[in-house]
Amino acid sequence: xxxxxxxxxxxxxxxxxxxxxxxxxxxxxxxxxxxxxxxxxxxxxxxxxxxxxxxxxxxxxxxxxxxxxxxxxxxxxxxxxxxxxxxxxxxxxxxxxxxxxxxxxxxxxxxxxxxxxxxxxxxxxxxxxxxxxxxxxxxxxxxxxxxxxxxxxxxxxxxxxxxxxxxxxxxxxxxxxxxxxxxxxxxxxxxxxxxxxxxxxxxxxxxxxxxxxxxxxxxxxxxxxxxxxxxxxxxxxxxxxxxxxxxxxxxxxxxxxxxxxxxxxxxxxxxxxxxxxxxxxxxxxxxxxxxxxxx
Amino acid sequence: xxxxxxxxxxxxxxxxxxxxxxxxxxxxxxxxxxxxxxxxxxxxxxxxxxxxxxxxxxxxxxxxxxxxxxxxxxxxxxxxxxxxxxxxxxxxxxxxxxxxxxxxxxxxxxxxxxxxxxxxxxxxxxxxxxxxxxxxxxxxxxxxxxxxxxxxxxxxxxxxxxxxxxxxxxxxxxxxxxxxxxxxxxxxxxxxxxxxxxxxxxxxxxxxxxxxxxxxxxxxxxxxxxxxxxxxxxxxxxxxxxxxxxxxxxxxxxxxxxxxxxxxxxxxxxxxxxxxxxxxxxxxxxxxxxxxxxxxxxxxxxxxxxxxxxxxxxxxxxxxxxxxxxxxxxxxxxxxxxxxxxxxxxxxxxxxxxxx
Numbered sequence: 001x002x003x004x005x006x007x008x009x010x011x012x013x014x015x016x017x018x019x020x021x022x023x024x025x026x027x028x029x030x031x032x033x034x035x036x037x038x039x040x041x042x043x044x045x046x047x048x049x050x051x052x053x054x055x056x057x058x059x060x061x062x063x064x065x066x067x068x069x070x071x072x073x074x075x076x077x078x079x080x081x082x083x084x085x086x087x088x089x090x091x092x093x094x095x096x097x098x099x100x101x102x103x104x105x106x107x108x109x110x111x112x113x114x115x116x117x118x119x120x121x122x123x124x125x126x127x128x129x130x131x132x133x134x135x136x137x138x139x140x141x142x143x144x145x146x147x148x149x150x151x152x153x154x155x156x157x158x159x160x161x162x163x164x165x166x167x168x169x170x171x172x173x174x175x176x177x178x179x180x181x182x183x184x185x186x187x188x189x190x191x192x193x194x195x196x197x198x199x200x201x202x203x204x205x206x207x208x209x210x211x212x213x214x215x216x217x218x219x220x221x222x223x224x225x226x227x228x229x230x231x232x233x234x235x236x237x238x239x240x241x242x243x244x245x246x247x248x249x250x251x252x253x254x255x256x257x258x259x260x261x262x263x264x265x266x267x268x269x270x271x272x273x274x275x276x277x278x279x280x281x282x283x284x285x286x287x288x289x290x291x292x293x294x295x
Numbered sequence: 296x297x298x299x300x301x302x303x304x305x306x307x308x309x310x311x312x313x314x315x316x317x318x319x320x321x322x323x324x325x326x327x328x329x330x331x332x333x334x335x336x337x338x339x340x341x342x343x344x345x346x347x348x349x350x351x352x353x354x355x356x357x358x359x360x361x362x363x364x365x366x367x368x369x370x371x372x373x374x375x376x377x378x379x380x381x382x383x384x385x386x387x388x389x390x391x392x393x394x395x396x397x398x399x400x401x402x403x404x405x406x407x408x409x410x411x412x413x414x415x416x417x418x419x420x421x422x423x424x425x426x427x428x429x430x431x432x433x434x435x436x437x438x439x440x441x442x443x444x445x446x447x448x449x450x451x452x453x454x455x456x457x458x459x460x461x462x463x464x465x466x467x468x469x470x471x472x473x474x475x476x477x478x479x480x481x482x483x484x485x486x487x488x489x490x491x492x493x494x495x496x497x498x499x500x501x502x503x504x505x506x507x508x509x510x511x512x513x514x515x516x517x518x519x520x521x522x523x524x525x526x527x528x529x530x531x532x533x534x535x536x537x538x539x540x541x542x543x544x545x546x547x548x549x550x551x552x553x554x555x556x557x558x559x560x561x562x563x564x565x566x567x568x569x570x571x572x573x574x575x576x577x578x579x580x581x582x583x584x585x586x587x588x589x590x591x592x593x594x595x596x597x598x599x600x601x602x603x604x605x606x607x608x609x610x611x612x613x614x615x616x617x618x619x620x621x622x623x624x625x626x627x628x629x630x631x632x633x634x635x636x637x638x639x640x641x642x643x644x645x646x647x648x649x650x651x
Contacts, residue, residue, distance in 0.1 A: 186387065186389065188385045188387050188389035189391060191354075191389065193391075193402070194356070195354060195355075195356075196377075196382075196406055196450070197403055197407050198377065199377070206391075206402075206406075210393045213393075
């Protein structure tokens with residue numbers, strides 16, 4: 001083959017890669033690198049351009065009470081949403097994997113929250129949570145005679161109210177993965193376990209659950225990322241309040257960047273978020289890898 | 296073989312008019328079988344004859360639509376499989392892919408909370424009995440088909456259950472291994488003394504291994520008998536053609552010279568029972584000849600009926616040649632055309648007519 005045609009192939013290859021690369025660089029790599037660079041500079045204001053200030057932004061972050069508060073909130077939010085939505089997803093998948101009347105209807109019903117935009121979901125739940133008129137107050141008032149309560153307006157309950165919405169939204173999505181995984185497990189394994197004397201509970205814990213581990217790992221990584229990534233509903237439901245009781249890290253970054261225009265400090269917070277997410281993902285893979293059985 | 300303290304005694308199984316119906320399809324139709332304690336029974340039949348469904352009903356994995364199943368004299372029709380005190384080997388082996396060989400074998404013992412010391416002791420015995428000692432730490436995915444088969448066997452026998460069910464356990468193995476496992480499974484069953492119910496579509500497996508062969512066709516019982524009886528005295532034309540390779544030849548009475556009266560019967564003669572005989576009752580034309588080494592298989596036609604004859608290689612027959620064929624009178628099987636039943640009462644009469 002001549003040198004000319006090798007070069008042509010090389011050009012063709014890069015041309016084919018170009019469209020994807022342009023978008024990947026424009027929206028992922030360049031912003032990420034720019035963010036890292038910006039975090040070492042001051043925020044440019046008016047005529048004063050950005051100056052290199054080293055680690056000053058990071059020092060500010062470590063002494064920022066709101067940062068620690070939203071980080072702590074985010075931790076609780078993750079602990080509250082991830083295990084609960086995974087457990088619910090498995091329970092729902094087991095339920096709709098069984099032979100039951102109207103199975104496809106139930107499957108669809110479970111999946112509906114996933115199809116709805118998070119903003120729409122938040123508006124629906126806004127109505128549920130409305131003091132005295134809302135669905136919850138009507139039910140608790142009718143059944144137990146409880147007084148009206150402001151779940152979203154109370155610092156004690158605001159974050160939990162948001163956790164409930166998130167679980168409702170995510171469990172149906174994760175259910176689809178578990179349902180697919182359940183259908184890939186041969187029925188004969190369950191039958192073999194039954195013949196060996198295992199009850200439903202034992203079959204689940206000794207056979208089904210271990211065989212679902214690859215799915216649990218995948219869903220777990222997604223759930224962790226989502227717990228840092230999905231903040232749309234907070235804008236509708238609480239706007240981070242009261243007193244940052246329901247603000248999460250990404251929500252705080254948005255506020256700092258686009259409400260207070262502290263772009264350099266927002267870049268610093270973003271780097272912190274990225275580092276945190278990478279550590280979590282790597283940690284999960286290392287932790288689970290020994291426990292997951294792949295076929 | 297090593298020390299044999301895994302022995303146990305089998306339990307009898309009785310099926311009384313058992314049926315399994317899905318909507319319009321009847322998979323098993325009022326089936327009654329008696330399986331003796333400690334015997335080896337093969338459920339034999341073509342695909343879709345209901346043999347696997349029958350086995351799964353005995354196992355409790357399939358609901359019984361009508362009838363009763365008794366194990367050791369007790370009615371277990373409504374009991375779940377875990378309470379039927381039996382073990383099963385699946386066609387796909389159904390080994391738990393995430394557990395090691397050892398964990399797979401002792402799974403049932405762990406579920407039943409057998410103590411660790413006893414578990415290890417029994418595992419050691421089963422592993423040495425099946426030659427799995429070196430493989431206990433492996434996962435099923437790292438084993439060959441034959442080794443997986445042994446693990447499935449180990450899981451079935453470690454519980455020392457009185458009954459073992461097997462659903463076409465050898466169908467995924469190559470011919471040589473299949474022969475070895477056949478001998479091994481039969482030896483294991485006789486050594487341990489449990490009742491074996493074995494589903495197969497391979498008549499050779501059924502004939503060589505079983506004490507009793509239950510032949511099914513379209514969900515109905517064709518014949519339940521010992522292998523010798525099944526070959527020598529098949530109860531129906533189906534049984535006659537299903538057992539034996541090549542299958543038994545069935546003739547209308549017109550194919551026989553000098554036979555006029557018995558057109559209500561199918562007359563059966565096995566290919567290996569026929570020979571060249573200048574005075575024989577059948578005049579046939581040879582269509583094709585297959586050389587098999589030990590003998591020769593000739594495809595013949597007589598009165599528009601094609602059939603096969605197994606001849607010694609010393610006889611030279613060529614395609615297109617007219618031959619006369621005969622057989623011993625005892626080799627004749629007579630089946631009623633209307634009912635499909637065997638008619639031993641008219642054999643003598645027809646035999647006499649053929650000789651005259």
